[in-house]
Amino acid sequence: MASVKQFQVTFDCAEPERLAQFWSEVLGYVTPPPSPEGQSSAVCTDPTGVGPRLYFQRVPEGKVVKNRVHLCVRSGTGLVGAERLAVLEAECARLVALGAVRLRLLPADEENESCIVMQDIEGNEFCVD
Known part of the structure; x- marks a missing residue:
């Protein structure tokens, strides 16, 4: 049985x-x-060749419901508490300047660290975590 070495993430989109x-x-x-x-x-594509290729294809219909797959932008890996929140907030501000929309902060609980839910320029949800 062959094993998958690479994968691509495909987005349906308008532009x-x-x-x-x-x-x-x-x-x-x-x-x-x-x-x-x-x-x-x-x-x-990732210039280092490590991350997946992202493919964007034009489709006639717009986004109707919440996407079931989303990307997580891993900016706070290994950090906790106030230090993690500061890094997440800084990355969120950078992404808002690029056109992203901040939706909400999901605070840390017993199982997960904090993350910020956002939308890209076409309304696809993603997380900064």
């Missing part, structure tokens, strides 16, 4: 190039130059 550029800024990924004739898809 593939714009969303690819947003996620490139969020994750430090790179995007190839856009085609002059316009495209119905776009990609961004």
